[in-house]
Amino acid sequence: MTKPALSFPIYLDYSATTPVDPRVAQKMIPYLTEHYGNPASRSHALGWKAEEAVEEARENVAALVRCDARELVWTSGATESINLALKGAAEFYKSKGKHLVTVKTEHKATLDTMRELERRGFEVTYLDVGADGLLDLNQLEGALRKDTILASVMFVNNEIGVIQDIAAIGEMCRQKGILFHVDSAQATGKCDIDLQSLKVDLMSFSAHKTYGPKGVGALFVRRKPRVRLEAQMHGGGHERGFRSGTLATHQIAGMGEAFRLAKLEMAAECHRIRVLRDNLLAGIRQMEEVFVNGDLVRRVPHNLNVSFNFVEGESLIMAVKDIAVSSGSACTSASLEPSYVLRALGRSDELAHSSIRFTLGRFTTQEEIDYTADHLRAKVAKLRDLSPLWEMHKDGIDLSTVQWAAH
Amino acid sequence: MAYSEKVIDHYENPRNVGSFDKGDESVGTGMVGAPACGDVMKLQIKVGKDGIIEDARFKTYGCGSAIASSSLVTEWVKGKKLDEAAGIKNTQIAAELSLPPVKIHCSILAEDAIKAAVEDYKKKHQ
Ligand SMILES: Cc1ncc(COP(=O)(O)O)c(C=O)c1O
Numbered sequence: 453m454t455k456p457a458l459s460f461p462i463y464l465d466y467s468a469t470t471p472v473d474p475r476v477a478q479k480m481i482p483y484l485t486e487h488y489g490n491p492a493s494r495s496h497a498l499g500w501k502a503e504e505a506v507e508e509a510r511e512n513v514a515a516l517v518r519c520d521a522r523e524l525v526w527t528s529g530a531t532e533s534i535n536l537a538l539k540g541a542a543e544f545y546k547s548k549g550k551h552l553v554t555v556k557t558e559h560k561a562t563l564d565t566m567r568e569l570e571r572r573g574f575e576v577t578y579l580d581v582g583a584d585g586l587l588d589l590n591q592l593e594g595a596l597r598k599d600t601i602l603a604s605v606m607f608v609n610n611e612i613g614v615i616q617d618i619a620a621i622g623e624m625c626r627q628k629g630i631l632f633h634v635d636s637a638q639a640t641g642k643c644d645i646d647l648q649s650l651k652v653d654l655m656s657f658s659a660h661k662t663y664g665p666k667g668v669g670a671l672f673v674r675r676k677p678r679v680r681l682e683a684q685m686h687g688g689g690h691e692r693g694f695r696s697g698t699l700a701t702h703q704i705a706g707m708g709e710a711f712r713l714a715k716l717e718m719a720a721e722c723h724r725i726r727v728l729r730d731n732l733l734a735g736i737r738q739m740e741e742v743f744v745n746g747d748l749v750r751r752v753p754h755n756l757n758v759s760f761n762f763v764e765g766e767s768l769i770m771a772v773k774d775i776a777v778s779s780g781s782a783c784t785s786a787s788l789e790p791s792y793v794l795r796a797l798g799r800s801d802e803l804a805h806s807s808i809r810f811t812l813g814r815f816t817t818q819e820e821i822d823y824t825a826d827h828l829r830a831k832v833a834k835l836r837d838l839s840p841l842w843e844m845h846k847d848g849i850d851l852s853t854v855q856w857a858a859h
Numbered sequence: 860m861a862y863s864e865k866v867i868d869h870y871e872n873p874r875n876v877g878s879f880d881k882g883d884e885s886v887g888t889g890m891v892g893a894p895a896c897g898d899v900m901k902l903q904i905k906v907g908k909d910g911i912i913e914d915a916r917f918k919t920y921g922c923g924s925a926i927a928s929s930s931l932v933t934e935w936v937k938g939k940k941l942d943e944a945a946g947i948k949n950t951q952i953a954a955e956l957s958l959p960p961v962k963i964h965c966s967i968l969a970e971d972a973i974k975a976a977v978e979d980y981k982k983k984h985q
Pocket residue numbers: 467468528529530531532559561606608609610635637638657658659660667668669
């Protein structure tokens with residue numbers, strides 16, 4: 453029997469985005485060409501058909517996260533959901549207080565929105581995480597004040613895949629009467645999300661991290677106890693006034709189908725991906741001086757973020773150009789600053805520069821993992837032969853004692 | 860980011876990788892950059908009795924452009940007098956490799972590495 457041929461590049465960047473599942477694409481197509489009505493048109497069958505699709509999708513999203521379909525607002529993606537949740541709640545509740553709390557390792561969609569709120573006169577506390585990437589609940593408790601109106605914590609981190617204790621944080625916030633927003637862009641289809649039991653008031657979702665199309669997402673806005681928001685998008689009053697704009701029926705149908713499939717397949721898929729991830733890690737760990745970034749246990753099985761000491765991340769990405777991965781190295785970003793997430797874990801700059809994020813997904817195969825591990829070992833060895841730091845390390849020099857010529 | 864063909868060529872087939880004995884009287888060693896910045900370059904020159912650079916070696920920790928810049932200058936310095944080598948400008952390196960603006964500092968590092976190696980050799984022979 454011959455092995456299935458590998459096709460290149462091997463995609464291990466599922467946290468950046470996922471391919472649309474072919475079943476999802478099939479579901480979407482009729483809403484472009486056939487059932488093209490405006491879901492807000494009440495006067496004819498084309499409109500009703502589109503509305504039906506939108507509501508079916510809403511039910512499917514609600515079923516995955518166990519909320520009421522009426523608690524979901526369609527948006528253009530998690531970035532918009534986060535903006536609506538944070539700005540909308542801050543503006544609505546500002547007479548109660550002007551303090552918000554979040555975490556340094558959040559996605560830019562949250563951090564940048566918080567910065568904007570600071571410009572509008574709110575005060576924001578950015579909490580540190582431990583070396584494992586996790587938020588310490590005592591530290592959170594210490595940061596909550598009488599005038600705190602909202603806390604925002606991500607479910608799953610996009611760079612290191614660690615899972616925060618959303619249940620415990622929710623209890624703490626609810627007890628103190630503080631609204632709790634959770635960015636779940638990276639959690640759907642990977643973690644059980646039960647909004648019946650979680651004390652979460654607002655939760656942001658994205659379709660394109662869970663095999664749905666780009667450009668669509670949703671915001672959960674709890675009805676009991678009721679959460680109010682100031683709309684950020686004004687117009688025809690769609691989505692109960694929370695978010696105006698004609699609904700993108702095909703995108704929404706795609707998100708609904710993607711989340712329906714996620715619910716059906718999540719358990720088996722996570723199990724399969726965990727085996728692959730562990731195999732990848734075993735293959736990588738045959739090398740010296742490799743460090744996993746973030747807690748390995750409280751983490752989604754899809755993520756492996758590793759630093760290859762003495763090898764710079766961008767040069768490694770260039771060496772493995774037939775494998776699509778991302779790096780925390782400064783050299784891959786325009787800013788020339790290494791990953792702020794890895795820095796927040798207390799990782800040294802050099803380890804942050806040497807990091808690679810592998811994210812596995814629905815279509816990853818064992819053959820791809822074998823190829824990746826073999827290829828990485830060869831390329832890391834080659835780059836270490838090129839590395840003056842590796843040479844010094846092998847000569848027994850402690851690099852932290854070296855006086856570097858600054859530039 | 861897309862790399863120029865020359866960067867890819869130097870990156871895939873780096874010239875003159877390795878090390879000379881630092882203690883050797885005919886060798887000058889330059890080490891510039893810092894691991895915390897994501898780039899460290901070690902460049903060594905071997906100088907003949909006539910003051911001409913006979914051979915060069917490098918090792919670089921850094922991005923593909925940094926590796927290519929150092930590989931390129933090991934070729935350029937060979938056959939040059941010390942002062943000629945120290946006169947190589949980062950703009951020449953950047954032009955030869957078609958480096959984009961964000962990668963200019965990689966070529967500056969290579970220029971600095973040559974200067975440091977020449978300096979080290981001169982110090983040994985004062
Ligand atoms: C954790 C997290 N939050 C928010 C976003 C933004 O999502 P979207 O692309 O749907 O706006 C992303 C994706 O980049 C993410 O990973």
